[in-house]
Amino acid sequence: MFVQVEQHRAVCYLPQSGQIHQVVYLHTAAEEAAKVWELSTKDFALIAIEGINWNRDLSPWYHEKVFAGGEDFEGKADEYLHLLTNSLLPKIEEACGIVPKQRYLTGYSLGGLFAVYAMYHTSIFEGIGSISGSLWYDGFCTYVENHTIMCNPGKIYFSLGDKEAASARGSMRTVLSCTEKIAEKFRHDGIKTIFEMNPGNHFNEVPMRIWKGIRWLLQE
Numbered sequence: 001m002f003v004q005v006e007q008h009r010a011v012c013y014l015p016q017s018g019q020i021h022q023v024v025y026l027h028t029a030a031e032e033a034a035k036v037w038e039l040s041t042k043d044f045a046l047i048a049i050e051g052i053n054w055n056r057d058l059s060p061w062y063h064e065k066v067f068a069g070g071e072d073f074e075g076k077a078d079e080y081l082h083l084l085t086n087s088l089l090p091k092i093e094e095a096c097g098i099v100p101k102q103r104y105l106t107g108y109s110l111g112g113l114f115a116v117y118a119m120y121h122t123s124i125f126e127g128i129g130s131i132s133g134s135l136w137y138d139g140f141c142t143y144v145e146n147h148t149i150m151c152n153p154g155k156i157y158f159s160l161g162d163k164e165a166a167s168a169r170g171s172m173r174t175v176l177s178c179t180e181k182i183a184e185k186f187r188h189d190g191i192k193t194i195f196e197m198n199p200g201n202h203f204n205e206v207p208m209r210i211w212k213g214i215r216w217l218l219q220e
Helices: 030-039 077-096 110-118 140-146 170-188 206-218
Strands: 002-005 008-013 022-027 045-050 102-108 127-131 155-161 192-198
Touching: 002 077, 008 030, 008 077, 022 077, 022 110, 022 206, 030 045, 030 206, 045 077, 077 110, 102 110, 102 206, 110 127, 110 140, 127 206, 140 170, 155 170, 155 206, 170 192, 192 206
Parallel strands: 022 045, 022 102, 102 127, 127 155, 155 192
Antiparallel strands: 002 008, 008 045
């Protein structure tokens, strides 16, 4: 099922029968979201959002590009999160007939960074999944240390590939140490938190990694 909201399109994967109690919002490539659904138990709603500019909409503040020929990160996460929570989510859930008891926000790479950042600006998600999240982002560790989330989610899931830090460039090499520090911070704050390592670099078995995170979040 597809729901169009202005320039954004939600690809909605819904269970064939029964009430929908849990909905997972996912920021990743569209083709990966389809593969995640195929791996899943299909007893929840999976909503993949298309039509976003990753470097603009999922970055918390301005950051210079990290690859030659790439684009700068424009730092418009606040604007996109406002749109997501105040416009996209209500319209998507109304169109799909979803009245969820639990919402989860998950994402891969910059989507994982955005999911963690969102906790500081909204309290509507009961769980957060940052899969191979871009937590190397300059200043983000310090941001987490010095700010308070709006509401403790029930669970937070982190994962990385065991070769990501070794194969990364520049500040991206700090992704392992930053993820460890951030995960430990939330554990210290009393939030149920897990940090898993997966074999391979940033691009290995992406759908399976995402599904592992979602499966953990959905467990009672």
